[in-house]
Amino acid sequence: MPPLVLNVNGSRRRLSLPADTPLLWALRDALGLTGTKYGCGAGLCGACTVHLDGQPVRACLTPLSAVGAKPVTTIEGLSRDGSHPVQRAWIAEDVAQCGYCQAGQIMAAAALLRTTPRPSDAQIDDALSGNLCRCGTYQRIRAAVHRAAGETT
Amino acid sequence: MRRREFVQVGASAAGGLLVTVSLPAAVGSALAVVPPPGTALGAFLEIAADGGVTITAKNPETGQGMKTSLPIILAEELDVPWERVRVVQADLDESRFGDQFSGGSTGISDNWEGLRTAGAVARRMLVEAAAARWGVAPADCSTAAGAVLHAGTGRRLEYGALVAEAARRPVPAEAPRKDPASYRLIGTRVSGVENPGIVTGRARYGLDARAPGMLYACILHPPFGHRLAELNATRAERVPGVRRIVRIEPQASPLHLRQGVAVVADSTWAAMQGQRALEPRWEAIADHPVIDSAALRASMLSAVEHPGEPIRSDGDVAAAFAGAARTIEATYEVPLLAHAPMEPMNCLADVRADRAEVWGPMQNPGGVQGLVARVTGLDRAAVKVHLTRVGGGFGRRLLSDYAAEAATVSKAVGRPVQVVWTREEDLRQDYYRPCGVHRLRAALDADGRVIAWDQHLANPSRAAYALSKDPPV
Numbered sequence: 001m002p003p004l005v006l007n008v009n010g011s012r013r014r015l016s017l018p019a020d021t022p023l024l025w026a027l028r029d030a031l032g033l034t035g036t037k038y039g040c041g042a043g044l045c046g047a048c049t050v051h052l053d054g055q056p057v058r059a060c061l062t063p064l065s066a067v068g069a070k071p072v073t074t075i076e077g078l079s080r081d082g083s084h085p086v087q088r089a090w091i092a093e094d095v096a097q098c099g100y101c102q103a104g105q106i107m108a109a110a111a112l113l114r115t116t117p118r119p120s121d122a123q124i125d126d127a128l129s130g131n132l133c134r135c136g137t138y139q140r141i142r143a144a145v146h147r148a149a150g151e152t153t
Numbered sequence: 154m155r156r157r158e159f160v161q162v163g164a165s166a167a168g169g170l171l172v173t174v175s176l177p178a179a180v181g182s183a184l185a186v187v188p189p190p191g192t193a194l195g196a197f198l199e200i201a202a203d204g205g206v207t208i209t210a211k212n213p214e215t216g217q218g219m220k221t222s223l224p225i226i227l228a229e230e231l232d233v234p235w236e237r238v239r240v241v242q243a244d245l246d247e248s249r250f251g252d253q254f255s256g257g258s259t260g261i262s263d264n265w266e267g268l269r270t271a272g273a274v275a276r277r278m279l280v281e282a283a284a285a286r287w288g289v290a291p292a293d294c295s296t297a298a299g300a301v302l303h304a305g306t307g308r309r310l311e312y313g314a315l316v317a318e319a320a321r322r323p324v325p326a327e328a329p330r331k332d333p334a335s336y337r338l339i340g341t342r343v344s345g346v347e348n349p350g351i352v353t354g355r356a357r358y359g360l361d362a363r364a365p366g367m368l369y370a371c372i373l374h375p376p377f378g379h380r381l382a383e384l385n386a387t388r389a390e391r392v393p394g395v396r397r398i399v400r401i402e403p404q405a406s407p408l409h410l411r412q413g414v415a416v417v418a419d420s421t422w423a424a425m426q427g428q429r430a431l432e433p434r435w436e437a438i439a440d441h442p443v444i445d446s447a448a449l450r451a452s453m454l455s456a457v458e459h460p461g462e463p464i465r466s467d468g469d470v471a472a473a474f475a476g477a478a479r480t481i482e483a484t485y486e487v488p489l490l491a492h493a494p495m496e497p498m499n500c501l502a503d504v505r506a507d508r509a510e511v512w513g514p515m516q517n518p519g520g521v522q523g524l525v526a527r528v529t530g531l532d533r534a535a536v537k538v539h540l541t542r543v544g545g546g547f548g549r550r551l552l553s554d555y556a557a558e559a560a561t562v563s564k565a566v567g568r569p570v571q572v573v574w575t576r577e578e579d580l581r582q583d584y585y586r587p588c589g590v591h592r593l594r595a596a597l598d599a600d601g602r603v604i605a606w607d608q609h610l611a612n613p614s615r616a617a618y619a620l621s622k623d624p625p626v
Contacts, residue, residue, distance in 0.1 A: 099544070
């Protein structure tokens with residue numbers, strides 16, 4: 001099987017995997033980037049959210065054939081040092097409980113703020129409704145998104 | 154019954170101060186210098202010569218905040234700035250830490266007294282060391298932000314400068330605790346210690362654990378009340394990356410280990426595809442108990458209409474209702490409910506001939522050690538348990554079945570194996586939270602104040618099941 005070359009977090013990564021392998025498992029198992037999480041494998045929970053060419057996608061449902069050479073950004077690549085406004089807001093608001101869903105939440109929030117710099121509560125709910133949090137941190141997620149929006153606009 | 158508290162203090166290899174104390178709670182403030190043999194010690198605290206403080210979080214962190222809140226209690230009584238504190242996760246070590254489970258909302262209440270004592274003892278010893286060096290009375294000294302102060306002469310010594318002397322002192326008979334009115338940490342919002350790792354994807358959960366040479370396994374369990382009659386694994390074995398199929402036979406108690414088929418592969422994705430390609434034939438187990446949600450609900454709704462077994466009875470409830478201006482009634486129901494943590498069940502085990510090592514998200518690491526020892530035939534002492542961060546517990550991870558599965562498969566293939574449950578398995582094969590019905594009535598007086606409260610509750614008894622000698626399979 002011919003090797004694929006992915007562009008992940010700014011680096012070219014060479015992989016020998018079937019083209020129908022979901023991006024989630026290429027990231028986690030082949031590339032050792034375990035920040036992107038498995039929650040359901042069916043696009044229902046959002047824990048696997050990454051950016052593909054800047055757009056939020058569910059990595060569990062995105063085969064490598066659909067990724068091609070487009071740039072992939074994972075939670076590890078959102079910033080070099082946790083300094084992205086969304087990451088800093090997540091710490092300032094102490095959003096996480098168990099934290100397992102939060103990488104996906106953060107990636108979805110970061111994508112939202114690029115298209116909608118000052119979202120309303122309703123816009124936040126709409127954009128992040130596919131990111132489930134079993135611990136129920138939704139109020140703090142919303143507060144952190146507003147905080148990050150306030151810092152960047 | 155509460156145990157006496159025992160504190161042991163010593164010098165660390167690097168010349169710092171080490172404090173351990175047994176948990177849970179003490180009786181009064183009595184301290185023993187030398188604990189009796191066999192007493193478990195816990196609450197590990199180390200103060201280094203440079204003033205850095207390391208606190209060991211002994212319980213698993215499931216999102217309930219244990220890894221932050223228990224260290225805060227210690228740091229408060231020790232009176233050090235939180236910025237100086239580094240928290241490290243403990244492995245299972247019951248001889249050092251005592252109980253290390255997280256469940257039943259017991260974490261703070263079980264550890265509160267012991268942690269306050271540990272911090273207070275360490276602070277007292279640092280004060281005594283400073284007082285001795287200054288030639289003043291300890292009562293004339295105070296502490297603030299990791300330093301001992303003598304107001305009378307304006308002198309000040311950082312804890313780091315005192316640790317070597319403090320470590321040589323006897324454990325004091327009295328160690329005054331802070332007045333809660335003077336708390337600086339407790340009662341404030343302290344950002345979770347692992348937040349930086351969570352927001353950058355560096356925090357490691359069970360599913361993120363890795364061992365050299367490991368394989369991945371995905372499990373299929375029989376539907377409730379069924380067993381495997383026949384298995385066609387031809388298609389599963391043909392999935393690229395699949396190495397072996399391992400059948401898991403049940404332990405006597407389904408709380409420990411149920412029957413399953415594990416597809417072992419060189420990647421999680423291959424294991425999941427292999428699991429989906431299995432072609433099992435299930436057969437119903439004769440005379441297996443039936444769980445009928447509708448029948449359970451009906452029997453609980455009926456049960457709450459009857460007197461039942463009193464748990465509490467204060468005053469004359471009947472009279473209050475008879476004289477009430479108004480009554481309110483409401484019936485609350487919860488169904489059998491999947492725990493559904495965001496991180497599905499998983500565990501990594503590396504089983505060798507003479508020892509085993511386990512990494513995973515768990516709420517009862519002592520239970521994991523015991524069950525892994527049982528299914529592998531090893532001594533408990535030969536089973537090392539590492540606590541990863543937990544992507545949600547909710548009580549499901551008080552059981553250790555997923556660890557027993559990983560150990561069983563690792564032993565069968567002779568490699569480290571990470572067992573993963575798909576979300577479908579996690580929801581279909583959960584040990585469901587018990588269902589229940591609560592029927593409430595309140596009596597109100599003319600001013601709308603509640604003058605009587607009547608609550609009848611009915612639910613299946615989890616304890617009765619767990620304690621029964623012949624639990625249904």
